[in-house]
Amino acid sequence: MSQSELAPLDPAKGVWDEHELTRRKFLEITFWSVTSVVTVGLLGAGSRFIAGNSFEPSTTSWVTLGPVAELTAGEVHRVNYSFKAKDAWRMVEQKGALYTFSDDAGATYTVLDGTCTHLGCIVQWQGGDNNYQCPCHQAVFTREGKVVSGPPPRPLRKLDAKIQDGILMAQI
């Protein structure tokens, strides 16, 4: 804020230094230049720091879902998985829920991520209705994960799956 008019001082106190006042504009420009450079620099560095690794893609990992012998063909099974993963500066047990079923007598399995594509709640398999329902906003998906009704923009995410030594695995 610049204020070119200075109120006169109480004569008992003293006077403004007229000689110094001729440099006022120059010093104001100097002040604002220095302050702007420092502020921009600090805010830039600070923003980069806070962003941190926020934009790094999440790493993929193969997780074990269990022996295929226990996953009866034709039925939809809910399986929980967990694996050790690095979460920022900690090693944690990362957990999640998947749905899986086989339509070819256990030769291959379809694995669906149970995370609703609307806002991320976990959908529930309703055997009686033969569909998945999301408890949050009443979305309904078919057994294969296609949207039947409700707000989700996309079908449930289908994961790569493989059977290794009789164990079903999926890439999350």
Place this chain on the structure above:
Amino acid sequence: MSKVGRWIDERTGLGGPVRSFLNYAVPGYVHKNALYMLGGLTLIIFALQAFTGILLAFFYDPSTEGAYNSVDFITYTLPLGWLIRGIHHYGASAMVILTALHMLRTYFFSAYKKPREINWLTGVLLLFLTLAFGFTGYLLPWDQKGYWATNVGTRIAGSVPLIGDALMQLMRGGANLGQATLTRFFATHVLLLPATLALLIAVHIFQLRYHGMSPAITEKGKKEGGKFVPFFPYWVVNDAIAGLGMLAILIFLSATQRAPLEFPADPASSNFVPRPEWYFLFYYQMLKYFPGGLEPVATVLIPLFIFGSMVLLPFIDKGEERRPWKKPVTTIAAVFYIVVIVVFTALAL
């Protein structure tokens, strides 16, 4: 005033107070003497510590399991983490140095005398709060240095007669150093101390403005005392440039010598020699001269005497004389303290 400025002023009434704050008349002997920049610089370094501290809090994990790894992550993995932690680490030392120098300037210019006693007292508290910031801050990485320095530091409090044990357990949040200690040091460092310090700084600056600058002590200064310049931009520009220089030094230090992080805290290690930060080394050295039953002399009496004499100073030294060369008692006392601190620090290095 610009159109926008007038719009804001009509709605907030801030125009007048801001203008009178910025146009505050600063006497020539102050504006032309670099020693008067120390207070402003101390404020700038505090702002810088607050800024980098807030940033660090975005990643710091105040748990005994996570603290060390989060600081390691900040220092070695995060983009610009070395810089932000470096500025905060070296900035802590800069803040101690500047607070002490600012206080010495005030002392040698007798600026604590009537009617500025309250300002001196808030300054004394600000100095001790700055040291408390240092003490609580270097436990947070939960590395060997922080852990053992806090172990020793809280035991020093424990040696106070009668109330020592209670004091130590209050500081630790229990009998031993652990999660409770880390959490309360964290809360003290990031909430209690900054809020208290900011409030005291506001009182300190209000007092400065209320009483104006203390009179010049030299004949030359007195001659320049009748001529004034407005606070903005004359005084602030000097501090802004000095602040930029200080920031450059902190960045240089951070880039050339990473802020240290020792091995993770290990309560079972027997080969680690605990040593405090450099600004507590003189005290660490002094404790060596008071073994056994004499310990409370160093842990209670001497600190109380120093704090007490600082508090009482403006009420004891009430004379008109302000020139340090005409006041041998206060000058020699200060020089004695400075020599003791420097010698003890050197002995402990």
